[in-house]
Amino acid sequence: MLMKLKNEILVVDNIKTYFKLDNAIVKAVNGVSFTLGRNEFIGMIGESGSGKSVLLYTILRILPPNAIVKGSIIYENINLLSIKEYKARKIIGKDFAYIPQSIGQALNPVLEVGFQIAEKPIEHLNYSKRQGFKLALKILKSLGLREVNKTVKMYPHELSGGMKQRALIAVGISIPPKVVLADEPTKGLDIIKKRLVIELFKYIRERFNPAGIIVSHDLSFVREIVDKIYVMYCGQIIEIAPTTTFFSKPLHPYSQLLLKSLPINDFKPIPGEPPSMINPPKGCKFHPRCPYANSICRRVEPGFYTPEHGRFVKCHIYGG
Amino acid sequence: MSLCTNYGDSNRRSSLLRAVGLVKIFHHGLFRSRKIYAVNNVDLTLLHGERVCLVGESGSGKTTLAKLLLLILKPDKGKVYYKDIELTSLSKEKLRRVRWKLQYIPQHPENALDHRWKLYDSIVEPLRILKLTTSNEEKRYVYDLIGMVKLKPEILSRRPREVSGGELQRAIIARALAVKPELLIADEPTSMLDPSTQAEIIHILLKLQCRNKFTLLFITHDIELARHVCDRILIMYSGQIVEEGSIKDVLNEPLHPYTKSLISVLKHGSLIHVYDHVEPGNNRGCKYKHICPYKLSLCLQYEPPLIRVPNNRKVRCWLYAHEIKK
Numbered sequence: 320m321l322m323k324l325k326n327e328i329l330v331v332d333n334i335k336t337y338f339k340l341d342n343a344i345v346k347a348v349n350g351v352s353f354t355l356g357r358n359e360f361i362g363m364i365g366e367s368g369s370g371k372s373v374l375l376y377t378i379l380r381i382l383p384p385n386a387i388v389k390g391s392i393i394y395e396n397i398n399l400l401s402i403k404e405y406k407a408r409k410i411i412g413k414d415f416a417y418i419p420q421s422i423g424q425a426l427n428p429v430l431e432v433g434f435q436i437a438e439k440p441i442e443h444l445n446y447s448k449r450q451g452f453k454l455a456l457k458i459l460k461s462l463g464l465r466e467v468n469k470t471v472k473m474y475p476h477e478l479s480g481g482m483k484q485r486a487l488i489a490v491g492i493s494i495p496p497k498v499v500l501a502d503e504p505t506k507g508l509d510i511i512k513k514r515l516v517i518e519l520f521k522y523i524r525e526r527f528n529p530a531g532i533i534v535s536h537d538l539s540f541v542r543e544i545v546d547k548i549y550v551m552y553c554g555q556i557i558e559i560a561p562t563t564t565f566f567s568k569p570l571h572p573y574s575q576l577l578l579k580s581l582p583i584n585d586f587k588p589i590p591g592e593p594p595s596m597i598n599p600p601k602g603c604k605f606h607p608r609c610p611y612a613n614s615i616c617r618r619v620e621p622g623f624y625t626p627e628h629g630r631f632v633k634c635h636i637y638g639g
Numbered sequence: 640m641s642l643c644t645n646y647g648d649s650n651r652r653s654s655l656l657r658a659v660g661l662v663k664i665f666h667h668g669l670f671r672s673r674k675i676y677a678v679n680n681v682d683l684t685l686l687h688g689e690r691v692c693l694v695g696e697s698g699s700g701k702t703t704l705a706k707l708l709l710l711i712l713k714p715d716k717g718k719v720y721y722k723d724i725e726l727t728s729l730s731k732e733k734l735r736r737v738r739w740k741l742q743y744i745p746q747h748p749e750n751a752l753d754h755r756w757k758l759y760d761s762i763v764e765p766l767r768i769l770k771l772t773t774s775n776e777e778k779r780y781v782y783d784l785i786g787m788v789k790l791k792p793e794i795l796s797r798r799p800r801e802v803s804g805g806e807l808q809r810a811i812i813a814r815a816l817a818v819k820p821e822l823l824i825a826d827e828p829t830s831m832l833d834p835s836t837q838a839e840i841i842h843i844l845l846k847l848q849c850r851n852k853f854t855l856l857f858i859t860h861d862i863e864l865a866r867h868v869c870d871r872i873l874i875m876y877s878g879q880i881v882e883e884g885s886i887k888d889v890l891n892e893p894l895h896p897y898t899k900s901l902i903s904v905l906k907h908g909s910l911i912h913v914y915d916h917v918e919p920g921n922n923r924g925c926k927y928k929h930i931c932p933y934k935l936s937l938c939l940q941y942e943p944p945l946i947r948v949p950n951n952r953k954v955r956c957w958l959y960a961h962e963i964k965k
Contacts, residue, residue: 366833367804480697507746508831509860510904536833565671580835582863588839593803 328530329355329378329498334379334390336370343597344387347373349554352390355498360524362541362562365551368593372533375500378532379417380407392496403602412429416529418488419521420503424476425487432469432486439493446630458489462519480542481515482498488519492527499523499531505540509529513540520544538581542566551573553594553604572609585603598614603635611636653721653816654824655854656741658683658690661707661717677703678714679878679926682945685822688852690845690866692886694901695875701858702746704875705824708856709741710734739769743818746827748807759795762814769818781820784813788843805836809843816847823848824856829864841868862905866890874898877926880945884952894954896931925957933958 336348348370355361363371376382378392380399392399394414399407401559418591419425420536427435437451446454452471459467467555491499501520507514522528524544535541541548541562550558550566558571569575576589591608591626594600600607606616615635624637677700685691695701706712709718710726716838721737729737745751745866751815752761763781766772772780782792789807799807808828815823825844829837845868848855857868865886872889874882874897882895893899925931925938935957943957 321840339819366835507827510862511696538834577835580838582834582838582861586838586841587868588842589835591653 327354328357329395330391330393331355331378332391332393334374334377334384334388334392336373337387338383339385339387343427345405345596346554347596348377349552349599350390351551351556353549353556353559355530355532355587356527357442357530358370358532359547360499360513361544361547362548363532363534363549363551364536364538364541364594366577366589368596369551370554370596371551372502373564375417375502375534379411379415380404409443412537413438413494414497416494416499418491418499418501418504420506426483426490428475430474431471432473432475432478432567435484436471436489436493443494454493455489458493459485462489462522464561484512484515485519488523492523495527496529499529499533501531503535503537504533505535505537513537513576516540517543538566538578539581539583542594549578553599554596555604555633557605557633561629564627569629570626570637571605571634572611572636573605576608603633643666648668652686652719654684654687655687656683656708657716657720659720661704661710662715662720663703663707664715667752676878678707679948681717681878681880683708684882685854685856687821688854689871690848690855690857690869691768691871691873692869693858693873693875694860694862694865696860699875700861700878701875702826703878704857705743705858708823709743710738711743720859734747739818740820741766741822742815742818742824744808744811744815744823744825744828746830748804748828748831749799750812751811752807757796757798758802758810761799762795762810765814765818768879771818781816785810785819787816787847788813791837793876804832805840808832808840812844812847816851819851820832820853822854822856824858826858830860832935833948835865844868864888879926879955880953881927881955882953883945884950888950888952894948894952894953894959895956896933896958897927915919925955 321394327439328533331354332352334348334351336349338345351374365371365373377388381606388400390400394410397410401409415425433452436455437446437448440446440454441448447568456467459470464470464482465487470482478486492629504516508516508585517583522543531589532543533545545562546561546563549556550571552573558569558574560570565574566578569578579585579587580589589608594604594607602618603616603621609616621633621638623633625631626637641842655757659682661678661681662676665675665677667849671819681704693701693704703712707714709720721741724737726734726737752758759781762784763777766780781795781850785792785795790806790809790813794802794806807959808918829840833839857865859865869886870885872884874889874895876897882889882893882898889898890902893902925943928934928938937957940948943955945953945955946959946962947953948959948962
């Protein structure tokens with residue numbers, strides 16, 4: 320069953336990603352559905368272990384072999400999960416840009432930077448090596464690097480942190496991307512480097528106008544780039560809100576507590592512990608830590624409610 | 640955060656750790672021909688029981704400075720004093736007898752402990768080496784410790800890769816505090832953790848600091864976080880301490896142009912800095928001269944000293960040269 324997609328570039332429907340261990344099943348992503356509009360950037364936020372990164376890996380089909388995936392991901396009328404891996408790789412490799420976390424380890428230490436940038440066009444667009452290097456030169460120049468002729472011949476260890484960051488982004492955009500997927504691009508970076516990443520993302524948006532999913536727990540970073548915030552908790556999306564209203568008025572109790580834990584606000588930790596992904600709590604997944612939990616929360620899992628236009632929240636408080 | 644306020648008059652308290660003129664040079668390139676001044680002439684005093692933050696961008700030499708203070712790295716020049724003992728001239732054997740009073744929490748918790756050891760063994764190792772407890776009391780002591788950092792006992796029988804980042808970081812704090820240190824240097828202990836876990840770890844750390852009254856040197860690049868943690872702040876740039884003062888003063892009224900740009904990024908989100916960290920051709924003059932918007936001709940020629948300004952503050956900038964004459 321394929322629908323005609325006009326405004327959406329990616330439709331994710333009821334994705335369940337489980338990892339099979341020796342004697343247990345870890346439910347990392349447990350029924351996530353959303354649509355990504357063309358040119359729309361969304362930010363997936365949530366604490367570590369909430370399944371944000373696994374969701375990205377599911378979309379990119381780079382999961383380890385013990386993963387079981389159910390559901391569908393439809394991109395340009397093709398279900399990326401049902402086609403063969405080599406076919407999926409051709410589509411994903413060409414149209415999706417993946418920007419990984421930890422800039423230190425993401426580049427190949429024994430290949431020239433220019434070649435790593437050129438690799439994608441060589442693989443997917445039949446570029447020659449020389450054409451690829453020329454393209455790398457052009458991209459690095461457009462990202463504001465000086466002395467690009469030298470830089471393309473350098474190895475990652477010869478670059479400074481800021482240069483590495485831009486090289487990584489250059490790898491992502493060597494073919495103009497349709498969808499940008501970034502996995503915590505600011506983890507462990509200082510405030511000035513973070514600024515640089517924000518500028519680079521804004522540049523990508525202006526230049527190529529792609530859609531994007533940014534997974535991060537750095538809220539100050541996310542709020543500057545994305546249009547919509549998706550809050551993930553225990554493998555599920557529990558709140559969807561436009562960026563502007565989310566930060567002024569978060570609806571879900573978890574979102575409220577998460578914002579309060581920032582150093583810029585109250586700096587209070589969320590009470591309790593993250594739930595087990597093997598045996599998630601019954602009813603609402605957040606009820607053991609929720610200050611407003613009552614008996615219905617313990618028994619019945621809430622559906623999505625729409626208390627305001629354009630906002631969705633998975634919480635009984637808004638059920639009326 | 641008002642967990643405890645023990646700081647009225649910091650002048651009267653005695654110094655715990657003092658560094659004078661620390662220099663560390665790293666050589667790299669062909670035949671070690673190129674030099675990097677990772678730490679360049681740093682003077683620093685840490686008082687008993689105070690909380691100090693060391694803030695700077697990555698590559699400014701924060702971690703190297705921490706390692707020099709603990710003699711994990713040997714400084715090329717300069718001296719480190721612990722109370723009245725000069726650590727830099729001690730033999731290895733004697734150093735070992737003193738240094739356990741100074742503990743360190745590294746930035747990456749996942750690499751800090753032995754991967755094959757259970758957490759219990761890792762936490763108990765310093766106690767066994769220093770013979771601080773008898774084997775009968777050992778278990779109870781460890782349970783007390785992990786209670787302090789709010790860890791559950793069943794975690795002790797797991798290995799580092801089987802626990803979450805937050806739990807691991809708490810185990811590392813427990814291990815560092817097991818020997819009751821007088822100084823704890825925490826090197827960006829939360830930069831890899833999510834905001835809720837970060838808040839929890841910092842709360843635990845500060846609570847323990849209040850109870851045990853050790854000196855805390857907290858290294859971070861997040862000024863917003865520093866505001867919650869410390870009373871005194873040191874700003875580092877390019878291997879030097881460029882500004883020193885109480886956190887309130889520095890945040891409200893930054894003096895050094897670099898601190899000003901840092902705080903304006905924080906408040907207004909504007910990027911004053913240029914991206915490329917160009918190595919200056921000559922090493923003369925102020926380290927900040929090629930970015931500084933207020934530079935004078937003096938800055939290109941001579942390196943500014945750390946100038947004392949009112950309110951017990953110091954700044955390394957020629958703009959405040961008039962304060963010297965006073």
